[in-house]
Amino acid sequence: MELLKDLEYRGLINQVTDADGLEKQLSEGQMTLYCGFDPTADSLHIGHLLTVLTLRRFQLAGHKPLALVGGATGLIGDPSGKKAERTLNEQEIVQLWSDRIKGQLSQFLDFEGESAAKAVNNFDWIGKLDIITFLRDVGKNFGLNYMLAKDSVESRITSGISFTEFSYMILQSYDFLHLYENENCRLQIGGSDQWGNITAGLELIRKSTEEEAKAFGFTIPLVTKSDGTKFGKSEGGAIWLDAEKTSPYEFYQFLINTDDRDVVKFLKYFTFLTPAEIDELEKELETAPEKRTAQKRLAEEVTKLVHGEDSLKQAIRISGALFSGEISSLSAEEIKQGFKDVPSYECKEEEISLLDLLIASKIAPSKRQGREDIQNGAIYINGERCIELDRQMTSEDRIEGQFTIIRRGKKKYFLIKY
Template identity: 75%
Template sequence: MNLLHELEWRGLINQVTDHEGLEKLLSEEKISLYCGFDPTADSLHIGHLLPILTLRRFQQAGHFPIALVGGATGLIGDPSGRKSERSLNEKEIVQQWSEKIKEQLSRFLDFDTAENPAKIANNYDWTRSLDVISFLRDVGKNFGLNYMLAKESVQSRIETGISFTEFSYMILQSFDFLKLYQNENCRLQIGGSDQWGNITAGLELIRKTEEEAKAFGLTLPLVTKADGTKFGKTESGAVWLDKEKTSPYEFYQFWINTDDRDVIKYLKYFTFLTKEEIEQLEKELQEAPEKRTAQKALAEEVTKLVHGEEALRQAIKISEALFSGSISELTADEIRQGFHDVPSFEYTGEAEEVSLLELLVTSGIVSSKRQAREDLTNGAIYVNGERVQDVNKVLTKEDRVEGQFTVIRRGKKKYHLIQYKS
């Protein structure tokens, strides 16, 4: 199937300005297209994955993707999908975040291929020297106030309030499309469904500025979850692409816990598995949902794509160790990933040996020595995965993983992490 047909099969097309015209263009030419990413944090999150991977799909089909970092628009703030005004960030902070986002984008797009290399652009490059008079005369005059007020991103904020700063965001993004059209012959902008108004405004600016111009816009669907909760959020917050903010193990766990009702949709959205492979996984899901084969495939494919083969191997190892209780097989780094959100206690004593019974009490794992003795006698205490029933057990350096951690489990699932000061 051709590229647009594949995008349709995967459910990746929400709206397109001229489906027939775009399909004809893609069949006749290899085009440049872009998607913008504003640096509103020091990392992208999984909500950005859909447009990033769509750029990658276009590149695999022979086209030329441009990942636009919003060094300028990030200083303004996009009102789309927002109920209130964004807080403005300092210029230096936005520049730092822009550099981090550039690095993240380079993991997914091929900038070195000789045939159709991807490009990184920053809209700060063409806006920093633009004076306000030129901007208002040459760009702003192309936008009617009624036209702008009719856009959903503005309409939704009229009652709660929108500043002139955010109101002008649409013009700045439209100017991006025009500059990329002029400089890179960029013919297509893609974005999330909330970007439809900004994208069509850009097309209107190109139409008014360039003679016989033909450009297109395509939006992707809003990613939803069947249970009604927000996609990309966990109890601990957003799922980030930066491994320092969301570890590969946490990332893997997010995907493997996907609801049966969502997993096939996400396989289509976020992986490069073929139609035949996904249909086979769908069949296995229907016949043996308890095996969670589809979820495992999803978690493995996306984790490998974002964090690499080694991080995937490590995430699977941590998952298997936690399931089996084989904690002793884990490294200190793997324990740090797998247990970062469990209750922890820092042991500050100088002694290299410590009574387990005393440690259970001082760390707050149990409420009293009597309870500690009872738990030990009943076999409810595990040290690094090994059951301990000796009330006189003394923990030594041998019980510290790489000298940094001891994992204590009480009962079946209540883990506690003992950390030792270096």
């Protein structure tokens, strides 16, 4: 399927500055495009994934993506979509985060071959600008009224915006001009909240070059759920692409719990399944929603893409063990992932009675309640029901010598650490 038609099918086109002109340019051969990622944290999150994968779709169609890490703009702060001023980070922190994000981007883009992607950092050119050059050669191209009319600025006028964040639009525009002149970059893509910054960049290119500028802007919809809330958040916070911040199991669970109303849209957004495959999953969703086949496929495809085949298998294994109650089949590493957020207790005793452990870990509020729970079969040790009042907990009850999982009732899990 032709690239723009595929993007349209997937709902990935929000705004384009010149759709006909862009289509013509794409059809004439390889085009260089870029998208910027400011290092405001040490990892990208799932909300960034849509723009990263859109870059990948362009690359698979034969075009050259530039992944720009904002080592300079990350020091300033983008006011887009923010109600208050960002906290400014130290340069060393921003540099560290820039390197980590650059590494994450390499997971999704191919940096070898004819359409090899290239990672660039805008600190390399913005960091060299002196204030006089910036004001005379760049800033003079921006009218104050023009900037005040942009949504990213206008939305902050009442709450307040510093000159620092006000200048962000000019810096991002300069990025586009620099890449236009030095990398033959003709297209900038970004989320819909970047439309003002992107069109400002096009205006700077037009004013700064003698030739008729052939540059384009393209935005992708911001991902929202059917209930109107922002995609990418869970009870524990953001869903990160870094496995240390959001485990593959948590990542998989977030996706498998997608609402029926959202799953087809997300299959189009985040997977490389064909339209025929997606249509088939949509039909099954309509006829047998209880099977959650579409959600399982979404979780499998995206978890594998972000974390790899082995991590996907591990996430599925943890999910299966928790559903079946066969906890003893899990490894210590899988226990860490699957029980990351359950109440825990560190036991320093080599041997302790089950009843005393229930009290010490506050699984049971009293010995009387603890005895009742054991006698009524409400206590499970590593998935196995225990009704022995005199049960002693020993090293035999520890998974890889590190953990014991105690369940009280049907759903209340507790992690005992040693």
